[in-house]
Amino acid sequence: MNDPDLSGRVAYVTGAARGQGRSHCVRLARAGADIVAIDACAPVAEHNGYSPSTPEDLAETVRLVENEGRKALAREVDVRDAAGQQHMVAEAIEQFGRLDIVVANAGVLNWGRLWEISAQQWQEMLDVNLTGVFNTVKATVPAMIAADNGGSIITISSAAGVKAVPGCGHYCASKFGVVGLTNSLAVELGEFGIRVNSVHPYGTDTPMGNDVSMYQMFADHPRFIHSFSPGALSTESLAAPDLVSDIVVFLASDASSLITAAQVPADKGYLKI
Numbered sequence: 001m002n003d004p005d006l007s008g009r010v011a012y013v014t015g016a017a018r019g020q021g022r023s024h025c026v027r028l029a030r031a032g033a034d035i036v037a038i039d040a041c042a043p044v045a046e047h048n049g050y051s052p053s054t055p056e057d058l059a060e061t062v063r064l065v066e067n068e069g070r071k072a073l074a075r076e077v078d079v080r081d082a083a084g085q086q087h088m089v090a091e092a093i094e095q096f097g098r099l100d101i102v103v104a105n106a107g108v109l110n111w112g113r114l115w116e117i118s119a120q121q122w123q124e125m126l127d128v129n130l131t132g133v134f135n136t137v138k139a140t141v142p143a144m145i146a147a148d149n150g151g152s153i154i155t156i157s158s159a160a161g162v163k164a165v166p167g168c169g170h171y172c173a174s175k176f177g178v179v180g181l182t183n184s185l186a187v188e189l190g191e192f193g194i195r196v197n198s199v200h201p202y203g204t205d206t207p208m209g210n211d212v213s214m215y216q217m218f219a220d221h222p223r224f225i226h227s228f229s230p231g232a233l234s235t236e237s238l239a240a241p242d243l244v245s246d247i248v249v250f251l252a253s254d255a256s257s258l259i260t261a262a263q264v265p266a267d268k269g270y271l272k273i
């Protein structure tokens with residue numbers, strides 16, 4: 001199937017340096033959109049068991065977008081930095097004159113039982129995964145309304161934003177929070193022709209998805225493993241980021257014009273098992 005046509009549109013993607021964010025940038029560019037990309041490109045959460053992205057990762061995303069024949073405006077901005085995101089959007093409007101698509105993708109994952117994690121570990125998770133999305137919304141929505149072209153906002157939650165799992169309750173709380181934010185925003189933005197939907201990936205083949213620190217949690221608490229079934233489809237256990245991008249590109253396009261305030265699974269049926 002050919003990608004829908006997004007030519008003339010501009011997409012703002014957070015967490016764009018690698019993993020799913022990079023894949024979304026490349027696929028949106030392939031469909032014709034110019035890309036505004038931000039990423040912290042640095043350690044963001046003290047308890048993460050996997051390595052942070054780098055400035056070189058973000059530069060590679062820019063190269064891949066330009067390879068698709070599209071423009072890329074990229075900066076090192078942490079989603080917790082509300083002013084930084086406002087500034088980035090202002091720069092994007094100055095350069096491109098419009099903003100049509102937002103993919104609020106930046107996120108972190110780390111492990112610990114709820115009563116054992118520190119207040120700092122809890123707060124860092126909520127600050128990045130939930131307040132970071134709020135900051136993205138606050139920075140981008142006024143520009144989208146002003147451009148008066150409608151648009152599509154896609155938040156990246158998780159299967160753990162629909163079904164709570166043990167060992168990462170703070171992550172689940174942040175991703176359930178993204179769903180509430182998404183659906184309220186969808187109702188508020190309907191009159192402006194802006195749609196808002198959340199995507200819910202399960203295990204995806206990225207540095208986060210390959211985080212081996214979760215194995216210690218399962219070794220310490222073997223019964224927790226029952227909450228993580230392989231899903232209904234007999235495909236690779238970790239999905240290629242490109243397969244999540246199929247859904248993101250669809251939601252960004254007019255092919256999904258009737259869909260708003262929806263929670264779209266990218267989970268191989270895991271949530272029904």
Ligand SMILES: NC(=O)c1ccc[n+]([C@@H]2O[C@H](COP(=O)([O-])OP(=O)(O)OC[C@H]3O[C@@H](n4cnc5c(N)ncnc54)[C@H](O)[C@@H]3O)[C@@H](O)[C@H]2O)c1
Pocket residue numbers: 014015016017018019020021038039040041042044052053077078079080105106107108109128132156157158159200201202203204205206207208209210
């Ligand atoms: N990988 C999985 O198995 C999986 C499953 C479900 C949901 N998700 C969600 O998908 C999204 C993308 O994750 P991924 O798998 O590509 O992980 P990843 O770690 O490979 O990439 C995440 C990117 O976000 C950036 N980022 C993190 N915190 C940031 C911050 N405060 N400010 C700016 N950038 C920041 C990182 O630097 C990194 O480049 C996340 O929201 C994640 O929670 C991932």
